[in-house]
Amino acid sequence: MAEPPVPHGLDAQGCIAREGSLALVPHAFRPVVVAARDRLLDTLGARLHSAYLYGSVPRGTARVGRSDLDLLVALREEPADADREAVRALGEALDKEFAQIDGVGTLLYGRTRLLSEPETYDLGWFLACLCTPLLGDDLAEYLPRYRPDSLLARETNGDLARLLPRWRERIDAAGDSEEALRPLVRFMSRHLVRTGFTLVMPRWSGWTSDLREMAEVFGAYYPQRAAQLLRAAEYGHEPAGDADVLRSYTDDLGPWLAGEYARVHGVKAPRPD
Template sequence: MDDERGLRHDGTIAREGALDRVTAAFTPVVGAARARIAATFGSRLHSAYLYGSIPRGTAVPGSSDLDLQLALHQEPTESDRADAAAAGAALDHDFPQIDGVGTLLTSTRVLLSDLERHDGGFFIACLCTPLLGDDLARRLPRYRPTSLLARETNGDLALALPRWRAGVATATTDSDRRALCRRVGRRLVRTGFTLVMPRWGGWTSDLDESAELFGRYYPERAEQMRTAAALGRTPSSDPATLALLVEDLGPWLAATYTSVHGEKAPRPTAPLTRRGGVRAPGG
């Protein structure tokens, strides 16, 4: 792999995580997650994956969350979602080294569909680490840092802006505002990175590196993107800070992204991800 650009020797994007990168502090968390998922979902489960900082080996005890993707044989039901929420809450309670658990539930049909080939499929093949079951990446292509990949991962930022504005309007506590700030900051940085990804010619999930790479091509917005990266790690409850992201950087980035890469193909249902865009890895 090209360590500087996250590529294999053939120029395709390398899978970024691995179980052998999980640090000692999180090894028992991963083992417990594997056992609990298997016990909870049984024959409903096709495969399970880790993503984010834990399989990348960059997680920080006490502040990083545990991110899971479950591929189910059938379309997820409300019962499936309730089971996932209960399993996540139990893991979060049992392990102080994690700060929350996020679990995505998706059917194998959707993950392997043509529509999701350059979004959900890319997520599984390049950003997820196999934990249980038959790895779906074997049924997916290798990916290159192209404009198509950029469009299909983050070409729907404009759809997030009304939701963010509604979130700003309805947030009543500092905790609510910080959670929104963290989510928005991370989404903007990852979208900023994929805006320039084809020109740079590689892949990274690191927030700081993403912001710096973006700044090479859009220096007039570089400082705002560095701020977004910092807020993605240490969010603020300041309304003016949220306004900078939601009312200034966000609309500019959405318009620029559409002009460069076009709009993401419409989905018949709500987006697959809780993170927004490319299932960007969590903390």
């Protein structure tokens, strides 16, 4: 078995260090971040509790014209349809105005949901470890420290078996349209790579958000599937509008990964949605 990369991404106590910083935002993306911050305030007003960046922009690895802007928004109450529509429209406006980004993705939740017990090792961990504060009081102060253990693995990505039927429906709906298939390839590729990585994360005892490194870590423990996950990592960055790629995920890699995940870590506790 090939040796995995040296574990990293933890603090001195062995907990996952929070990644990302406003100081790391590349210069080209700073006007986008400022606009997103100001418009969230204008759009949501007093309903807004806090907002966060995540993904390549606050990690400093975003590529001009290729990377999207990822936001997590926490409201003081649970979001209503009007809030979702307002945030969607805000994202569309930012995407049209700024050529630096290729789309805007916004996660919208109520403060209570983010701090709830069922979400402690899922959305709570995501906010505390992978999100960079942009606006408001940081909810991470109310959350625990996290270690790369089996509990975290199960509660973050232990639901792949439940997702696969939905993925097949989305592929069927996309038909032969490359324009519709390409974002599905990017999304599903990234999801599978992250699932493969968290499958072995407790054995590796480290953290990374780099897709290629995730695939390399996984491949050291499952060499028979290494090439598939490395290819998925490539599609996560450079997606192809190819339905055959997606079918290979839902018919082969995905079912195998879901079964192995359940065997090793168990199945994620169901959520309301």
